[in-house]
Amino acid sequence: LNRGRFWITPDPYHNDDNIQIGREVKISCQVEATPPEELTFSWLKNGRALRSSERMVITQTDPDISPGTTNLDIIDLKFTDFGTYTCVAALKGGGIPDFSIDVNISSTTVPPNLTVPRGKSPLVAREGDTVELECLVSGKPKPIILWSRADKEAPMPDGSMQMESLDGVLRIVNVSRDMTGSYRCQTSQYNGFNVKPREAMVELIVQYPPTVEPVFMEMRQGLGRPVVMTCRVLRAHPSRVLRFEWLLSNRLLHAGAFDAQKDETEYTIRSLNKEGWGEYTCNIINEAGAGKCTFQVTGKAYPPEFYYDTYSPLWQNRPRVYGFKLQWTQMNPSAVDRIIAYRLGIRQMGQQRWWETEIPVNATPNKGELMTHNLTELIKPESYEVRLTPITRFGEGDSAIRIITYSRKFSSCSSPGEFHCSFEEEAICMFTQDKNDDFDWTQHSAATRDTKYTPNTGPSADRTGSKQGFYMYIETSRPRKEGDQARLISPFFNVAPKNPYGITNPPAYCFSFFYHMYGKHIGTLNAFLKQKGLTASEAPVWSLSGNQGDRWRQAKVSIHPTSSFQVILEGIRGPGIEGDIAIDDVTLEEGGCRDPPPNISAKAPSLSAHIWLLCVALALSLLPAQR
Incomplete structure (x- = not known):
């Protein structure tokens, strides 16, 4: 119930009309209600219930015409009719307070x-x-x-x-x-x-209260150096009566009246000592309260930054253990006191216990300077969590954490260098799914689908014929549609230049893999080369389409990267559900491919054959120059 309205007829302040004895007076009362059909009215005179009679006629307007309106007609107004009339609105169901409007009827109106x-x-x-x-x-x-x-x-x-x-x-x-x-x-x-x-x-x-900035700021500084803290007022009301106080851990350092000509106050430590470390608070106060700036002054060193482009990080590769060359730089090394050591923590993934040791630092590291520490006796094929914490006179600084994952060693300098992946582990050799494609490759063993649903497509075992062995494949059943793409991206491989100023003669590598393309709806399998800092080539280095029969075949292609690179395997869904494409035993070796790719289908020749012939021709043409 809300929005009560009333009006009187005649209007005592219109056209000199007055409420006079002997005349008819009509009081109208309107109230909005939800739901309107549940609305009821009653009338009171001077607080007592009023019933409809020949002279006091109470009516209620049809709700379809004028919702929530009641009228009280006083016929032949008498002196005894003067008083206070109350219109009371209520809802039939109850539970909502009544709504009432008082109307004074008298010989004089104000x-x-x-x-x-x-x-x-x-x-x-x-x-x-x-x-x-x-x-x-x-x-x-x-x-x-x-x-x-x-x-x-x-x-x-x-x-x-x-x-x-x-x-x-x-x-x-x-x-x-x-x-x-x-x-x-x-x-x-x-x-x-x-x-x-x-x-x-x-x-x-x-x-x-004053609104101030900064609300919180961490200030890192070395001992013996100055520290300047500034607290600025953005707005306050009242703004003229301001005072400030600076505190260190609730101990008052300085207080005074705020300069009306400025919008900030400063506190300076001329030479920071150990007692100066801690939390500083600046309170700027007016009649309504205080705004607070907080400064955490610390000698804590910034975290180290791990270097992920380390060439050949697997420097030790024995049958059961491996080693890892950990490299990092120090963020803002001159911001605080000299770093005297790093605390190295390492634990095997899934274990609770940390092993810790300290790595001494003999000289202050420069910004961008690469530091190295060799981790040894890591158990194959376990992954490890590494935590590195700088130490200064203040104590421990911020830590940095990274994960070390074992993968087969690959380097163009190894003899021979080789990368091999048969997709047997859950980590699938650090291959990753492209986030911008339509669907993902699936790791699987045995048949890709029950033959009841998709017969005549996909391999029944891995490349070696094992039902327990794993491979990667694209599942082309619904909701997949023709043209959908799934891309699998290899880890980065480093190209190690013998010339420190760059690579003048790009080395060759042989990229090979086994594929299974069986089914009447087979689409296309592509291989791309993507070099670091460059966009992937629009043209694949290898491509094959159509049904190749129910057997595994090998593809080989020579590639010539000039910088760190990745290879991308792309499966494209064909026109129907009998189009599963599988891959297995991906290999990358130093040197060009020596043998032509076997098992090339005459129906759909591969680009790898042409690339192999081109590599041979180039090699023969370079022989006289090398002599």
Whole structure:
């Protein structure tokens, strides 16, 4: 129940009409209700129930015509009819408080008047308080008051553009700084009089503590060096009465009045000592409270940054153990005191126990300087978590953590260098799925699908004929559709130049793999070369399409990268579900491919044959020059 309205006929302030004895007077009352059909009305006179009679006729308008309206017709007004009439609205189901409107009928009427009580404007409050803006209203009958913003087009606290008040009070809970401004109170246009609405203004001033920056800042500095901390005021109300205080761990260091010509205060440590480490607080205070800047002054060193492009990191590769060349640089090494050592922690993945040792540092590392430590006796094929923490006179700095994963050694300098992956491990030799393709390759063993669903496609064993062996394949059943692509990306392989200034004669590598392309809906299998810092070539280095029979075949192609590189294997779904493509035993060896790729289908010749012939021709042409 809300938005009560009333009006009187005749209007006592229109065309010199007056409420006179002997005349008919009609009082109309309208209330909005939800649901409107549940609305009921009753009338009171001077607090006592009033029933419909020949002279007091109570009617209710058809809700379809004018919802929620009731009328009281007083026929042949008598002196005894003067008094206060109350229209009471209620809902049939109950549970909602009744809504009532009082109407005074007398021989004299008083036009509305609005005033603001003394001391109520401007009204000063603090952010978060509950405030009451007040306008005193008088008149017969007493009008409803409407509140709105006067200084700008902005909603009221309840989200509407206007708020009603029966007693002239606007109550705002949890007042905020954006509510500062001018508020207009005015009489409702449905106040029973056909006169211009009365209005008054109330000023609201919301005080709030200073807003400052930085709220928090970490300052790293070495001993004996200066530290300057600055706390800046962005806004505050009131802004003229400000004072500040600087504290170290709640111990007062300095306090004073804020300079009105500045918007900041500073505190300087001329020479930092060990007692100067800690949390500094600057409180900037006004009548409404305090804004706080916090500075954490520390000698903690920044974390090291691991170097992931280490050439040939698997420097030790024995039958059961391996070694790893750990390399890193130090972030901002001169920001704090000299780093005297690194604490190295290492633990096997899945284990709780850390093994720790210290790596001494004899000289201050320069920015960007590469540091090295060899990790030995790592158990194959386990992965390890490594934690590296710099140590200064302050103590331990920030740590850096990385994961070391065993993979077969590959290097163009090894003799012979070889990478081989048969996809037997869950890590699939650090191959990754492309995030920008349509679906993924799947690691699998035995048949790719039950023959009941997709017969005549996919391998029934891995490349060696083992039902337990694993391989990678693309599943072309629904929801896959023709043209969908799945890309598998190898780890990065390093090209180690013999010339430190670059590679003048790019080395050759033989990239080979086994494929199984069996089914009447076979699509396309592509191989791409992607070099670091360059986009992948649009043309594949090897490509094959169509049904190649129910057997594994080998593909070989020579590649000539000039920088660190990856190989990408792309499977493209054909026109139907009998189009599973599988790969296994991916190999990368130093030197060009020496033998032509076997088992090339005459139906769909591979680019690898042409590339192999080109490599042979180039090699023969270079022989006289080398002599």
